[in-house]
Amino acid sequence: MALWLATKVPADRARSAARIDWPGIVAFSLAATGITFGFIRGGEAGWGDGSTLLGFGLGVVLLLAFALVERAATRPMVPLGLFRKPAFNGLLLASGAYYLGGFAFLPVLSLWLQNGTGLSAFATSLVITVQPVAFFATSALAGGALHRMPARWSVGGGTLLVASGDLLLLLVAQPGANWPVLTPGLIVTGVGAGLVSPVLPALAMASADPAHSGVASAASNSARQLGLALGIALLGTVFHRSVPGTGDGAPPVAYAEGLGAVFLVAGAVAALGGAVAWLVCGKE
Numbered sequence: 069m070a071l072w073l074a075t076k077v078p079a080d081r082a083r084s085a086a087r088i089d090w091p092g093i094v095a096f097s098l099a100a101t102g103i104t105f106g107f108i109r110g111g112e113a114g115w116g117d118g119s120t121l122l123g124f125g126l127g128v129v130l131l132l133a134f135a136l137v138e139r140a141a142t143r144p145m146v147p148l149g150l151f152r153k154p155a156f157n158g159l160l161l162a163s164g165a166y167y168l169g170g171f172a173f174l175p176v177l178s179l180w181l182q183n184g185t186g187l188s189a190f191a192t193s194l195v196i197t198v199q200p201v202a203f204f205a206t207s208a209l210a211g212g213a214l215h216r217m218p219a220r221w222s223v224g225g226g227t228l229l230v231a232s233g234d235l236l237l238l239l240v241a242q243p244g245a246n247w248p249v250l251t252p253g254l255i256v257t258g259v260g261a262g263l264v265s266p267v268l269p270a271l272a273m274a275s276a277d278p279a280h281s282g283v284a285s286a287a288s289n290s291a292r293q294l295g296l297a298l299g300i301a302l303l304g305t306v307f308h309r310s311v312p313g314t315g316d317g318a319p320p321v322a323y324a325e326g327l328g329a330v331f332l333v334a335g336a337v338a339a340l341g342g343a344v345a346w347l348v349c350g351k352e
Contacts, residue, residue: 092145095134100294102127104301111305146287147280155275156284158348159223163268163288164295165341166227169234169334170199170261172299176307176330177250184323185246195247199258206262214267222267224346227338229260234335241327268292271349299337303330 106123113120138144150156174196181192207214214222233256240249269285276284311326 087143089138089141089143089145091137092134092141095130095137096145099127099130099134100297102130104298107298107301107305111301111308146283150276150280150284150287153275154348155219156272156287158345159219159268159272159275159288160291162223162227162264162341162345163272163291164298165338166223166230166261166264166295167292168295168299168302169227169230169338169341170203170257172296172303173234173237173327173330173334174199175300176303176327179307180241180323180327181247184327187247195250196254198251199254202255202258203262203265206259207266210263210266214263215270217267219267219271219349220346223264223271224342224344224349226260226263227342227345229263229342230257231260231335231338231342233257233260234331234338238328238331238335241324241331243324245324299334303334306330306333 102123102125104123106120106127109117109123110120135148138146138148178192178196181187181195182189187195233253235253236256237250237253240253268288272284272288273281307326307330310329311323
């Protein structure tokens with residue numbers, strides 16, 4: 069599928085004959101690795117631990133190095149001029165925020181369903197499937213209407229809807245609750261994500277100059293994947309730091325309390341991303 073999509077997305081005309089920007093790829097990959105390691109290590113050893121700070125520090129330094137590499141490159145992986153466009157920045161933020169808010173909580177949710185409510189692994193997968201079903205149904209039913217919708221409604225509004233779903237999940241994930249109470253929140257997050265996902269590549273391409281439309285689309289997809297990777301690390305850290313000792317044998321109330329903290333953080337990130345996209349994409 070990825071190879072087929074690569075043949076369908078038009079290449080940047082100014083970059084079609086360019087060599088691969090290996091220094092930029094390496095610098096950004098290592099920066100993302102350092103920051104992700106910082107979140108994971110922070111949950112294990114504490115935010116003030118030396119290795120945690122080292123991970124974050126290296127990540128920031130390598131991000132700065134990435135900017136310098138791209139500025140000096142003849143054919144940069146991501147032209148820095150793109151970041152001078154508010155709509156492009158808003159789309160990138162929303163790309164990461166809606167994926168973090170809508171999907172990064174699923175690993176810890178599965179822990180609660182199995183260890184907090186006693187569901188089997190198969191039953192847990194069926195409960196979680198509610199969300200992707202809502203996601204795909206929304207994308208399929210809305211179809212072309214999404215592409216005619218202003219960006220502030222599809223991307224900003226969709227990301228804010230994801231945040232609303234996180235709020236619903238926060239309210240119902242209480243000690244003693246069982247899996248059926250999750251259904252409305254999972255449906256809302258799925259619908260919100262289904263509004264955002266189909267239009268992001270086209271909107272990102274439209275926010276950039278025609279010569280850089282392909283890289284703009286790729287950047288929005290990378291922001292989405294980075295949001296998921298960082299989100300799983302961040303929310304996993306929040307879960308375990310909120311309720312120390314949530315291993316095998318922990319009481320169900322511990323899982324519910326940890327899950328509440330996860331939904332609070334996920335909803336806050338999604339709300340921030342949606343609000344920014346709503347403001348800066350208002351004229352799209």
